[in-house]
Amino acid sequence: MALKTKACYMVKPSEPTWKGYQFLSEWDQTGTITHVPTIYFYRPPEDWVKLGDKIAAIVKQSLSRALVPFYPLAGRLRRLPGHRLELNCNAEGVEFVEAESNLNLDELGDLSRSSEYYYDLHLSPLVDYTRPIHELPLLIVQLTRFACGGFSLGLSISHAVVDGPSALHFLSEWAGLSRGEPLKTMPFLDREILRGDDDVSFGELSCLDHCDFDHLPLLIGQSDNLEEKKKDVTPAFLNVTKEQLEKLKKLANAGRARGTRPYSRYEMLAGHIWRCACKARKHMAEQRTALAICVDVRSRIEPPLPSAYFGNASFDVKAVCSSGELLVCSLGFASSRIREAVEKVTNDYIWSNLKYLKSQKDLSMFQDLHGEESSTDNKELFYGNPNLGVVSWLRLPLHDLDFGWGKEVAMSLDTYDTDFDGDFVLLQNPSGEDGSLIVSVRLQVPHMDSFKKHFYADII
Incomplete structure (x- = not known):
């Protein structure tokens, strides 16, 4: 029942993107700044099952295109004095893992809940926090194929870069690009809007x-x-x-x-x-x-x-x-x-x-x-x-x-x-x-x- 990793590589933006250091607001830098794991399970129609590894190619290609407008996800965090963080938009890419399991989806029980089987399988990619923070990908994707032809898409995305609405905006646009549709809504990437002005009082601290x-x-x-x-x-x-x-x-x-x-x-x-x-x-x-x-x-x-x-x-x-x-x-x-x-x-x-x-x-x-x-x-x-x-x-x-x-x-x-x-x-x-x-x-x-x-x- 063990999961077998077939390949692991970086997916980079398909076009050149802006490079440089980007300001992170205090909300980006505080609270949960680890990766949040989710899993999506798919049981494709028969004609898609026959495509085999082309499914992985489609996911990777659309991901590469999605990383152009959402280029911050292809960057890395950088630690500053005082344990502050900065986003290095360096286009180093997103880690993509291909894996396979000899299980059928039906053997996993209720897929909307945790089970002993896929708790042990690690269907969302593990994040090695022993690595320096500037080496950790901000998004790791794991495509796991099952014996029945079904597969899961596991995602681990850094909470230091996105919250829930932002993460789901990215996923929605990525899926749309994979279907051949144009981008619906460009992400608003100017985080300076939350920097504020040190010379202006935005309410007294006492109100907290x-x-x-x-x-x-x-x-x-x-x-x-x-x-x-x-x-x-x-x-x-x-x-x-x-x-x-x-x-x-x-x-x-x-x-x-x-x-x-x-x-x-x-x-x-x-x-x-x-x-x-x-x-x-x-x-x-x-x-x-x-x-x-x-x-x-x-x-x-x-x-x-x-x-x-x-x-x-x-x-x-x-x-x-x-x-x-x-x-x-x-x-x-x-x-x-x-x-x-x-x-x-x-x-x-x-x-x-x-x-x-x-x-x-x-x-x-x-x-x-x-x-x-x-x-x-x-x-x-x-x-x-x-x-x-x-x-x-x-x-x-x-x-x-x-x-x-x-x-x-x-x-x-x-x-x-x-x-x-x-x-x-x-x-x-x-x-x-x-x-x-x-x-x-x-x-x-x-x-x-x-x-x-x-x-x-x-x-x-």
Whole structure:
């Protein structure tokens, strides 16, 4: 069942592109700056199966063309003093791996969820973080062919260069080029728009009240998070039906103040997850806990960023509470704390966030990067016990990625990098249009079964 690598090489832009060093905003340089892995599974029509290796050639050729307008992805990062980063647009290219497996797609079980089979197979390309950062490709693509003629397209893309909307803009345009279509929307590559003016005040730092840059809560009795980081973490994918979402909606909105809008899917689901994590982790009532919420600011900042802005235009805000208060109060209370955290992200708040990060002499405490350059005790970024982060991919166009042989039969997050306790992602269920969702979960091994029990207890 082992995966066999057939070839590995660099794919470069098909035409000359601009070369030089490009500014990265503080949001590019902070938070998760590792690679994000995803997998798309395809079961091509019979005539495509007969083409054999031509599928790989089509993918590579269209990728080479896509790297012309999206040339930052063909570059490399460069480390600057103070653990800052700069983008070297040098057209060194994207790493492309061809692999094969003697398995059939049907042997992998439910392709939209992690399974023991393709967890072990590594269907998205591994990233060697022991290499110097200036040698790491920003995008690695792995095409894996299965015995049945089906194949998977695994992608690992650097979060230091793109966020979710930017990554999916690239994938959509790449697939369109592969189908022989022209580029629909050029990426907006001018990151200077977020540099700001040092001589102009974009809101006072006091409007942040610094809560989003304070140390995250630690478990009572602990002075650091090193022991928690060492504990084994396991992944799971939980399905939430339309009926269960309706029950959560009623629970969250019961007692909601008149005149306030109903809680969103994110607010009620994230609140439910937060409360269930506290139960599963058996927190004491006085235990402080934080929930990190990723906010896209493209439409919140003034002037608004172009929708095709290619880079990171989001950052985390925190909702903080005691576990006891979360569990004594209703689901609506947890949802209200999440809403309060998001609603404080005004234009002044956004520019103040950038200004605060820009004022830091060293950004290492705000960065999550594997390898020797990462911080060993990063209180700002460890969202494990007693904390968690809930990211919504519900509005992202993750599916229907057609390179010319039909849309994928399934798409999944990869789970080989399972060392992030408290990492939750909300996903649309691609298996049908029944309104159900999938929650990707990563928790410490002793907490997972208990979390699942509490997660479904109130909504079955």
